């Protein structure tokens with residue numbers, strides 16, 4: 001049975017994160033479906049292609065804390081440099097993915113990579129906040145820097161494109177990222193006319209970001225570039241057909257059925273935990289990172 005489309009959302013008005021990321025927040029705010037609708041995914045900021053002129057001062061977001069969840073950053077165009085207080089740093093180049101577990105708490109900063117900033121160019125990226133279950137919210141910070149060539153690729157039958165399995169599993173092929181709860185994160189890439197069909201559990205919250213091209217969903221509904229497709233939790237099967245060459249980011253996961261109290265850069269389960277997070281941040285328990 002098909003997983004039916006609940007709604008196809010056009011990108012909400014963009015805002016700038018720091019001075020470097022021009023993003024459309026599809027959720028929790030943009031689609032206006034409440035903070036649990038896409039659980040375990042809590043936030044989706046989509047940076048549609050945006051041109052940044054050359055500069056010697058890389059744009060971005062300065063030092064800030066996170067606790068209680070994971071940030072997943074995918075670069076489609078442009079490159080992002082990252083440093084955190086756990087001592088991890090790296091550059092997310094086109095096609096790469098950074099999976100950072102903030103857990104008990106990190107400070108980090110996210111800037112355009114120096115050479116990209118100097119040359120200027122188009123930036124296109126996704127940042128997801130993936131919630132952690134209560135029992136893992138205070139896990140040690142962790143960092144998975146995933147380069148494009150290491151992401152497992154599933155080829156759909158009869159040359160109908162492929163899926164890069166960042167996390168989860170497709171027809172027995174396991175993704176590269178380790179996750180705390182069951183979820184799938186795939187980049188589906190195909191050419192005009194390619195049709196790919198796949199199954200996801202009907203209990204999983206599921207959405208697709210149309211990164212490139214226009215796509216026909218389930219043979220009948222047209223989804224345009226930069227739109228977000230929200231699926232009902234009914235059937236299991238989804239098909240994507242390219243009306244152009246296309247890239248679709250598929251996100252689907254088992255909901256974490258726990259009360260959430262999000263506030264600023266923290267996603268916790270109670271108000272007391274939020275107050276504690278601010279207290280720990282102020283007293284230096286998140287470590288040290290130079291701006």
Ligand code: MN
Nearest residue numbers: 064066071108
């Ligand atoms: Mn951040």
